[in-house]
Amino acid sequence: MRRPTDAERQEWEDNGVLFLENAIVGEDLARLQTTFDRCAAEARREWLEGIAKGTRPAAHFDIPRPLEKDDVFIDLIDHPGWYGFLMDFADEDLILLAPQVRTLPVSPISYVGWHPDVPHTTPLHMKAQIYIEDVPADGGAFGYVPGSHKPDAGACPVVRPLDSMPGHKVYPGKAGDVVLFNSYGWHTSMVNRTLKPRKSIILIYEKWSKDRISTKHFAAIAHKCTTPDRRRLFSLDER
Amino acid sequence: MPIIDSHLHVFEKLSDEFPREVNDQCPADRAETAEKLLEVMAANGVDQAILTQIGGTQLTHHRYLQYCLKTYPNRFRGIGLIPRDEWDAPEDHMDRLAENGDIIGFRINEIGGSADPLSQMDVRTFTSYRIWKHAAKKNYVMWLYIRAKDAHQVAFMVRAFPEIRAVFNHLMICPGEGMFSWDGEGRPHINTPVPPMTRYSMLGLHEYPNICVHLSGQYAFSQEAWPYRDLESWHKTLLAKFGADKLMWATDFPWILEDPGYDKLVQVIDELLPDLNAQQKAEIMGGTAKRVLGFPDVAD
Numbered sequence: 257m258r259r260p261t262d263a264e265r266q267e268w269e270d271n272g273v274l275f276l277e278n279a280i281v282g283e284d285l286a287r288l289q290t291t292f293d294r295c296a297a298e299a300r301r302e303w304l305e306g307i308a309k310g311t312r313p314a315a316h317f318d319i320p321r322p323l324e325k326d327d328v329f330i331d332l333i334d335h336p337g338w339y340g341f342l343m344d345f346a347d348e349d350l351i352l353l354a355p356q357v358r359t360l361p362v363s364p365i366s367y368v369g370w371h372p373d374v375p376h377t378t379p380l381h382m383k384a385q386i387y388i389e390d391v392p393a394d395g396g397a398f399g400y401v402p403g404s405h406k407p408d409a410g411a412c413p414v415v416r417p418l419d420s421m422p423g424h425k426v427y428p429g430k431a432g433d434v435v436l437f438n439s440y441g442w443h444t445s446m447v448n449r450t451l452k453p454r455k456s457i458i459l460i461y462e463k464w465s466k467d468r469i470s471t472k473h474f475a476a477i478a479h480k481c482t483t484p485d486r487r488r489l490f491s492l493d494e495r
Numbered sequence: 496m497p498i499i500d501s502h503l504h505v506f507e508k509l510s511d512e513f514p515r516e517v518n519d520q521c522p523a524d525r526a527e528t529a530e531k532l533l534e535v536m537a538a539n540g541v542d543q544a545i546l547t548q549i550g551g552t553q554l555t556h557h558r559y560l561q562y563c564l565k566t567y568p569n570r571f572r573g574i575g576l577i578p579r580d581e582w583d584a585p586e587d588h589m590d591r592l593a594e595n596g597d598i599i600g601f602r603i604n605e606i607g608g609s610a611d612p613l614s615q616m617d618v619r620t621f622t623s624y625r626i627w628k629h630a631a632k633k634n635y636v637m638w639l640y641i642r643a644k645d646a647h648q649v650a651f652m653v654r655a656f657p658e659i660r661a662v663f664n665h666l667m668i669c670p671g672e673g674m675f676s677w678d679g680e681g682r683p684h685i686n687t688p689v690p691p692m693t694r695y696s697m698l699g700l701h702e703y704p705n706i707c708v709h710l711s712g713q714y715a716f717s718q719e720a721w722p723y724r725d726l727e728s729w730h731k732t733l734l735a736k737f738g739a740d741k742l743m744w745a746t747d748f749p750w751i752l753e754d755p756g757y758d759k760l761v762q763v764i765d766e767l768l769p770d771l772n773a774q775q776k777a778e779i780m781g782g783t784a785k786r787v788l789g790f791p792d793v794a795d
Contacts, residue, residue, distance in 0.1 A: 368695070
């Protein structure tokens with residue numbers, strides 16, 4: 257399992273974001289890509305019906321309950337390509353909040369503006385965005401304002417258009433690259449101006465705090481989480 | 496700054512002079528006239544209004560609207576409708592309605608592209624394309640009450656015609672299939688989550704300079720009685736994203752006359768956006784509509 261170097265830890269602390277090239281490769285990546293496409297195809301009709309009813313967003317397509325669909329998604333949660341980084345940043349006490357197995361349609365606008373996910377009163381909140389296919393800068397790549405995660409950074413301005421945010425950085429990547437980011441910081445999905453939907457998986461983690469996640473929340477996959485580390489990661493036992 | 500009610504409906508009893516379609520909501524003997532409207536407007540300090548066509552899409556169905564616009568030229572501007580079977584060639588219909596300059600735009604409720612957001616989007620294949628194209632050419636306003644299945648297509652059309660002034664009706668909410676019903680008072684009711692799921696496709700439109708949003712229709716979406724507190728957060732979101740200079744207050748007369756009453760709708764912005772400064776409130780209550788829709792000065 258990879259652990260951050262001193263330089264990487266410093267970059268994380270300074271910028272709130274870390275780009276990991278080739279975090280998942282080879283057979284693991286191929287299996288993930290195949291499973292992603294299969295599960296998306298299975299869920300697509302229900303998504304389209306929800307769009308027509310106004311009960312599901314058209315701007316992004318999330319596969320419902322992915323952890324119950326295939327073990328490949330469970331294996332991502334503590335994947336050695338990034339799990340060691342998150343454990344290190346969370347002082348070895350990490351829990352999963354949710355996975356988002358997401359396809360982002362092409363659109364002239366982003367589905368979300370610049371925003372932080374949580375206030376600083378929340379325990380350290382982090383996300384890992386895994387690129388399933390190559391994502392060019394204009395293909396709905398992740399955008400972040402480095403340093404905006406710091407408590408004294410203040411709010412970022414409201415900007416139009418999205419790419420006029422002062423100091424922001426866009427993170428294009430190859431399939432298998434991962435962006436780790438501190439969710440106190442201001443971030444967005446840049447506009448996907450290509451002709452190809454973006455496929456990525458966003459894993460949402462937090463430093464453990466009492467009662468944040470119910471022991472029943474991931475009960476459906478409890479039988480697949482047999483090690484103490486996994487049971488803790490999925491909040492399966494009272495603490 | 497005038498106070499402008501930027502979306503409502505008037506209609507006369509069915510007659511040879513004023514033909515219209517008849518339904519449960521607008522039976523043949525029901526009239527909600529311009530004179531009745533002007534009375535309640537005067538009683539509540541409202542200066543001008545947008546009359547949005549109701550009662551049919553044919554040219555003849557617009558006669559009462561045209562009568563009102565001609566009779567009260569400095570009080571009203573109109574929004575017309577286009578027969579669905581003329582969307583392939585809507586230009587003549589649009590121009591004939593707009594030839595006097597008082598019908599300034601057209602209302603549609605579908606964009607007509609692929610319902611699958613993962614499809615390739617070519618606006619030239621969308622069924623409403625020629626309406627948009629002609630609106631761009633003639634500087635007509637697009638009045639939009641878009642169904643949920645088309646919400647993701649709007650941005651493509653706006654990108655193709657960024658010069659068009661487009662006004663999203665009724666809080667930018669896009670009704671979903673099977674979510675429409677009539678309430679106990681014979682008014683439309685939309686069963687939809689608020690904030691709406693379509694916000695992910697719509698809020699980003701604030702980046703385009705000619706997009707406006709109506710603060711109206713609360714009665715149809717709220718689960719509560721006036722002042723519809725469950726919609727307060729969504730009003731604040733729209734304000735934060737679009738700004739007061741892109742928001743327009745409206746009542747959707749006559750559906751609100753009995754419940755909660757026109758006077759209550761005049762106060763609804765104070766209730767749901769209590770932190771507005773005077774300039775912002777003036778914009779929402781009429782300034783935006785006057786500037787964007789080109790209303791004359793009331794005294795003209």
